[in-house]
Amino acid sequence: MRPFWLFLCLCFALPLQAATDGPGTIDAILERGEAAVSAYDPARPLATAGEFSALYFEIFEASGMELDLGIKDPGLKTELEVLFGALNGNAMRGVPRDRLAASWQALRNKLEEARTHYGQEQDGSLSVFLKALLILLREGVEAMLVVGALAAYLRRAGAADKVWVIHAGVVLAIPLSLLTGWAVSSILQAIGAPLAVVEGVTMLAAAAVLFYVSCWLFAKREARRWEAWVASQMDQALGTGSLLALGGAACLAVYREGAETVLFYQALAGSAPGQGLALAAGCATALVLLAGLYLVMRLAALRLPFHLFFGSTALLLYLLSVVFLGQAIVELQAAGWIASIHLPGFPHISWLGVAPTLQGLGAQAALLLLPLLWWGLRGRGPEAGAARAS
Structure with missing residues (x-):
């Protein structure tokens, strides 16, 4: 904390x-x-x-x-x-x-x-409290899911002494988030780098890392595969590259949400002068709720069967990578870095990263189809033929 x-x-x-x-x-x-x-x-x-x-x-x-x-x-x-x-x-x-x-x-x-959201009376203490609470909950839940899943994975894998890598990624993300929040209104504007580009590139990187980690976890969801892999690592519970990937996933998830949270709180404080106490109370309440979510995830993970835990963790990170990819494309399209072909009438679900554009939906669909493609190729490989013959 x-x-x-x-x-x-x-x-x-x-x-x-x-x-x-x-x-x-x-x-x-x-x-x-x-x-x-x-x-x-x-x-x-x-x-x-x-x-x-x-x-x-x-x-x-x-x-x-x-x-x-x-x-x-x-x-x-x-x-x-x-x-x-x-x-x-x-x-x-x-x-x-x-x-x-x-x-x-x-x-x-x-x-x-x-x-219609403007021209109303200044927000009261209760309104500021609820907004501060929801901002941190909304931005923190995705990061908490990633961090909680990765930390629980290391504990279940018998590498509890490596959880510090996840914590290090979170700690590194905090000053980066603060620097980004400050720089957006000064340095980035001076050099012409818009906020949408920063958010988009960060989310693309987070989506790529989460997709890699989810595939890596899914491949080792069975206990016998995990034991064989650990044995191949000899005295190391995890390889250096794998540790960097896990720490990087935690860092990118927290950084992406943290930078936006800083900016949102600045905007909220500026629009509600004199409501600092309500804002702080909302933040504190949200932190308590997020800490409770983290503990629930940790306790639940320890009680799941080995293969179910690995499979569900891989699926969670994979789905989050699809969400991050959709959100990244929206930001980069707004910045003009990616072309945008609008699809009127298609539903827009912001919390899932689903936006009515051909590029965004196409990229998410491709990422969703990748596991099916991999599964199909795997089913035609020599290992699958040997298994059928056996």
């Missing part, structure tokens, strides 16, 4: 941003967006695409509205990111004017929906 308390104290020590002028930000986006749509020429689309990109980076993100809306309505914030990416992608491809206008209208409708 000490690293979490340190994280909390340093989070409040960071400069707090001023309250966001949501209606003013929305009006500025609508005014410039309408002008960009009117001036759009499918034969020369780059100027319009650049203007739409500026609407996201220079107004929506730079004004703090992205973070503020992430507190008020996380799902709507993600929907806006998807629509910004789709609009920019359509402009880059030089689609017909009516198609671009329809894409812009979809974004307009969501911006008007976001306007």
